[in-house]
Amino acid sequence: MHKPIIAITMGDPCGVGPEIIMKSFAHDELYAICRPVVIGDAGRLIRAGEICGSTLTVHAIEDLAAATYAPGVVEVIQVGVVPPDLPFGQVSAEGGDAAYRYIERAARLAVAGEVGAICTAPLNKAALHAGGHIFPGHTEMLAHLTGTPEVSMMLTAPGLRVIHVTTHIGLIDAIARIDAGLVQRTIERAHATLAKAGIADPRIGVCAINPHAGENGLFGHGEEAEKITPAIEVLQARGWRIEGPLPADTLFFRAGRGDFDVVVAMYHDQGHGPVKVLGIENGVNITVGLPVVRTSVDHGTAFDIAGTGVADERSLLEALRQAVALADVRAQAAA
CATH class of the missing domain: 3.40.718.10 (Isopropylmalate Dehydrogenase)
Structure with a gap:
């Protein structure tokens, strides 16, 4: 070895x-x-x-x-x-x-x-x-x-990987910083990292920003359509297996049962919370890129x-x- x-x-x-x-x-x-x-x-x-x-x-x-x-x-x-x-x-x-x-x-x-x-x-x-x-x-x-x-920051825990679009900034600043280009580059870094780790065609779930993924415009100001969906469409056109933007609560439930190889979180606490619930003693932080x-x-x-x-x-x-x-x-x- x-x-x-x-x-x-x-x-x-x-x-x-x-x-x-x-x-x-x-x-x-x-x-x-x-x-x-x-x-x-x-x-x-x-x-x-x-x-x-x-x-x-x-x-x-x-x-x-x-x-x-x-x-x-x-x-x-x-x-x-x-x-x-x-x-x-x-x-x-x-x-x-x-x-x-x-x-x-x-x-x-x-x-x-x-x-x-x-x-x-x-x-x-x-x-x-x-x-x-x-x-x-x-x-x-x-x-x-x-x-x-x-x-990008990727956290791993038993049965879960999460990569973050933004990390150590306030929530209002994070929402302002997120755009389709940053979302796309973050997903690309996740895809490349998983491919190097032997997962050739990873299943990727992308979180929304707003509750219920905006509920067709009822919550937020159209952030999902403006900041997330364009990136997903570009990468889906490559044949990548990506779903989203999805409500974070539903997405993490599905990830926990094995539907995704990685979750893309939009901001710090959206991604950190689920990982740390699974056990801080088993969590690992990987810098991607x-x-x-x-x-x-x-x-x-x-x-x-x-x-x-x-x-x-x-x-x-x-x-x-x-x-x-x-x-x-x-x-x-x-x-």
């Missing part, structure tokens, strides 16, 4: 990232499916290991050439130094800046083709901004670092429990599995 190198960014050092990384490395499966390397801070990982009762060894390295990927060893490319007394569970400029530096290093490695994928532990947006990096989150930051003009593979946990820094050792690593493990699957496909396609 081809085992890709996966760069795991530590996220905000004040959050649960260091703990869920140490817990994930305790699973033999991780070494069996990939060659994992952390981009972060060795001292913080050692502290997280002590908190979690880990018996793993943390080994700081300068670059990938020094990595051995030996089971039982957490290899970390050291990027800066986190102050040993930086408290868990608090917003800090130091934590936000560190999280950015880890992503920056991982992006360089991925763009250069030195790693097969990036898998990110969570960062905190307030800390990121306090550290001088004004981005809404990982998705927009990675788009900037890779010179990508437009990307980048020149590199990036997956992530589908939860935040959890400052309320950071530093206590109780954080659940299952979302990170699932994100790593998906990173491996997508990295394998990319490697095979490039061969």
Whole structure:
């Protein structure tokens, strides 16, 4: 089995990232499916290991050439130094800046083709901004670092995939931003991603904006006809299997029973809610449209429990599995 190198960014050092990384490395499966390397801070990982009762060894390295990927060893490319007394569970400029530096290093490695994928532990947006990096989150930051003009967020959970037309903006702004071109490009990114994952002819369900898909003009101001339907008609003319715009409540019910391979949500909460109902511990965030593979946990820094050792690593493990699957496909396609 081809085992890709996966760069795991530590996220905000004040959050649960260091703990869920140490817990994930305790699973033999991780070494069996990939060659994992952390981009972060060795001292913080050692502290997280002590908190979690880990018996793993943390080994700081300068670059990938020094990595051995030996089971039982957490290899970390050291990027800066986190102050040993930086408290868990608090917003800090130091934590936000560190999280950015880890992503920056991982992006360089991925763009250069030195790693097969990036898998990110969570960062905190307030800390990121306090550290001088004004981005809404990982998705927009990675788009900037890779010179990508437009990307999409795809969330996955058991039995459900959702790609978002808009994400981290207010609802009024989201409706204003949606247009037929953006909807079409989002669907195209979803189609391409599923095709790379082995789903050659995906079934795609597209959400409406308004309740009841506008109910023939009773709700809204014709947004479905203006902003969504033209994109669907263009792609249906290609022979793609697309339905919509459909009322979101009905569409997610049908997706849950297996009618669709992916749902296209128009705004953040329309897509995030159903995924998180299915279990935040199994959710994965995939950035679609980048020149590199990036997956992530589908939860935040959890400052309320950071530093206590109780954080659940299952979302990170699932994100790593998906990173491996997508990295394998990319490697095979490039061969």
